[in-house]
Amino acid sequence: MKATAPHMGRLDLVLKDIFSRTGIDFVMPPRTSAKTMQLGLRYSPEFACLPLKVTIGNFIEAIEAGADTLLMAGGVGPCRFGYYAEIQRYVLQEANYKFNMIVLEPPAVGWKLFIETLRLLAPGKSIYQIWQIIRISFRKARIMDKLEKYALKYRAYEVHRGDTTEAHKKALEIMEPAFTDMEITKASEKAFAVMEAIEKDMDKPVLRVGIVGEFYVLLEPFVNLDVEEYLGHMGVSLERSVYLTDWISPSSKNQIMGISDEEIARAAKPYLNHFVGGEGLPSVGHTIIYAKEGFDGIVHLFPFTCMPDTIAKSILPQVSRDLDIPVISFVLDEQTGKAGVLTRLEAFVDLLASRKKHRELARV
Numbered sequence: 001m002k003a004t005a006p007h008m009g010r011l012d013l014v015l016k017d018i019f020s021r022t023g024i025d026f027v028m029p030p031r032t033s034a035k036t037m038q039l040g041l042r043y044s045p046e047f048a049c050l051p052l053k054v055t056i057g058n059f060i061e062a063i064e065a066g067a068d069t070l071l072m073a074g075g076v077g078p079c080r081f082g083y084y085a086e087i088q089r090y091v092l093q094e095a096n097y098k099f100n101m102i103v104l105e106p107p108a109v110g111w112k113l114f115i116e117t118l119r120l121l122a123p124g125k126s127i128y129q130i131w132q133i134i135r136i137s138f139r140k141a142r143i144m145d146k147l148e149k150y151a152l153k154y155r156a157y158e159v160h161r162g163d164t165t166e167a168h169k170k171a172l173e174i175m176e177p178a179f180t181d182m183e184i185t186k187a188s189e190k191a192f193a194v195m196e197a198i199e200k201d202m203d204k205p206v207l208r209v210g211i212v213g214e215f216y217v218l219l220e221p222f223v224n225l226d227v228e229e230y231l232g233h234m235g236v237s238l239e240r241s242v243y244l245t246d247w248i249s250p251s252s253k254n255q256i257m258g259i260s261d262e263e264i265a266r267a268a269k270p271y272l273n274h275f276v277g278g279e280g281l282p283s284v285g286h287t288i289i290y291a292k293e294g295f296d297g298i299v300h301l302f303p304f305t306c307m308p309d310t311i312a313k314s315i316l317p318q319v320s321r322d323l324d325i326p327v328i329s330f331v332l333d334e335q336t337g338k339a340g341v342l343t344r345l346e347a348f349v350d351l352l353a354s355r356k357k358h359r360e361l362a363r364v
Contacts, residue, residue, distance in 0.1 A: 001025065003102075003121070004067035006055035007032045009219035009244050010148070013176060014141045015071075020179075021133045022122040027067035029058045032222040036061060041334055043091050050303035050333050051216040052084055054223060056091055063097050071121070074105035078277030079308055107250045136181060138245060143188045145243040145256045147171050150195050152240060155232030156207075157200040165229060167194050204235065207352050210290035212241040212283040213301035214309050217332060219244060224301055225338045227345060231299070234349050239295070241286040242279065259289060267292075271315050280308030284315050291323035297352045298325060299345070304333035326352060 004027040005015050012028050019026035030036070032054060040057030059070050070092075075082030085103040092099065102121065107114045115127065122130045147168060155164040171191035178187035209231065217224050218240055228238055243256040252261035261282075268285035275281055279302075287298050300316060302309030313329050320327040328348045330341055 001069050001100075002027050002067050003069045003071050004029060004059070004062035004065075005071040006058035007220060007222075008216055009221075010141070010144050010172070011219075011244060013144065013172065014137060014244070017140060017176075018133060018137045019121075021137065022125065024121065024123075027062050027065050029062040029065065029067075032058060032220065036222075037334060043095050045087070045091075047305060048087070049080060049305055050223065051081075051214075051220075052087060053334065054220070055084065056088055059088060059092060059099075060095075060097065063092075063099055068099055070099050070101045072101065072103055074103045076106060077275065079306075081278065136184070138249075139181070140175065140178060140184050141248075142245045142256060143184065143191070144172060144175055145245050147175070147191055147195060149240075149243065149256060150192070152228060152232070152238040154195075154198070154200060154237070155229070156235050156237040157202055157204055159199040159201050161233055163198045164195075164232065167198050170194050207236045207296045207349065207356065208239070208294070209236050209297045209299060209352070210239050210241065210286060210295050211299045211301065212279070212286045212290075212312075213299075214279050214303055214306050215242045215247050217301045217303055218242055219247075223303075223332065225332075225336070225341050227299070227301070227341065230342060231345065231349070234346070236349060239290065241282060259286070264289070271319055272311070276308050276311050278306065278308030280311045283309055283312035284319065287316060287319050287325070287327065288323065291319070291325040295325065296356055297348065298327040299348075300327060300329040302329075302331060304331050326355070 002025045003019060005011065007029060016026050016028060036057035037054060038057070039060045040053035040055070044053040044056050062070070070088070072085040072088060074085060085101060089101050102117060104117050105113055118130050122133065125133070151164050151168040158164045171194045174191045174194065175187050178184040211218060211228065219242065221228070228240070231238060241257065246254040246256050254260055264282050264285035267288040268281050272281050272284045283300060290298060300309070300313065302313070316327045316329065326348070328344065330344070
C-alpha cells in the first residue's frame with residue numbers, strides 16, 4: 001500500500017509521521033500549485049466547491065507519483081464535505097485512474113467504523129498500538145499548531161521582514177524528525193527557542209484581527225492566497241478561528257484556539273441558534289468573541305457556493321453593526337485574482353488603522 005491524502009495546511013507532516021509509525025508508505029503530493037488547480041478543474045463538476053476541485057488535483061498528482069490508496073476524511077451534517085470522497089471516487093474512476101479509496105469517517109458516525117478504518121491503515125497493530133501511534137503523533141501535531149499560532153500572533157512585531165516566516169520554517173524542520181516522546185519534548189523546546197529569538201519590537205503599533213471562515217480555506221495557504229503572511233507583514237497580529245488539530249480532534253475543547261465549541265455556540269446564539277453545517281455557526285460565534293475581546297476587525301474567508309458560510313456572511317453585517325467591529329468577507333474560487341484580494345485587504349487594514357487612531361485621539 002502506498003497511501004496519500006490531499007494537502008491542508010500541515011496535514012502532510014502529520015500523516016507522514018503517522019504512516020512512518022505504521023510501516024505504510026506515504027506518498028506526499030507535490031505542494032498545491034496552479035498545476036494542481038488546473039488538474040482539478042479539468043475533471044471536477046463546474047459548480048463544485050473550490051476545496052473539492054483542489055483536492056482532486058492533489059489526488060491526481062499523488063497517483064501519478066505512485067500512490068495507490070487515497071485517504072479522505074468523511075463528514076456529517078448539511079455541509080457537502082461529507083460527500084467529497086464519493087464524488088472524488090467517481091470523478092477519478094471516470095478519468096480512468098486506478099486506486100483504492102479509504103474514507104475515514106469521524107467518530108461521530110460511529111466508533112466501531114472509525115476503529116475498523118484505522119485497522120486498515122495500521123495492519124498488524126493492536127488497538128492499543130494504534131492508540132499510542134495516534135497519541136504521540138497528535139502531540140507532535142499540536143506543538144506544530146502552537147508554533148503556527150505563535151507565528152500568526154508575532155509576525156506583526158518582527159523587526160526584519162521575513163524573519164518569522166524563516167524561523168517558523170526552521171522550527172517545523174526541527175520538529176519533523178522527532179519520533180519519541182522525549183525527542184518531541186526536546187525538539188519543541190528548541191523550536192520555540194528559535195521562534196522566540198526573532199528580534200521583535202513589542203512597542204510597534206499593530207492591529208488585532210481575527211480570521212474566520214471555512215476550515216479548508218483557512219488552513220491551506222495556496223487557496224487563501226497566503227493572506228495570513230501578507231497581513232502579518234502589514235502589521236496585523238492575527239488569531240485564526242480554527243487550527244488543524246482542533247478540527248481533527250473528537251474533543252470539542254479546541255485546545256489550540258482556546259475556546260470550546262460550547263462557548264462558540266453560546267456566543268453565536270443571539271444571531272444563529274443552531275448548527276448549519278461546516279463553520280457557519282463558528283464563523284458567527286468567533287466574530288462575536290473577537291469583538292468582545294477588543295479586536296480591531298475580522299476577515300471572513302470561504303469558498304464560492306459554501307452554504308454554511310454563506311449563511312454566516314448574511315448574518316455578519318448585523319453583528320458588525322451591533323458590536324461595532326468592521327468585517328470584510330472574501331468568497332474564493334478559481335477565478336479569484338490575488339491582486340484584487342490583496343488590494344481590498346490593504347484598503348481594509350488602512351481603514352482599521354485610521355479608525356483605531358481616531359478612537360485613541362478621542363480618548364486623549
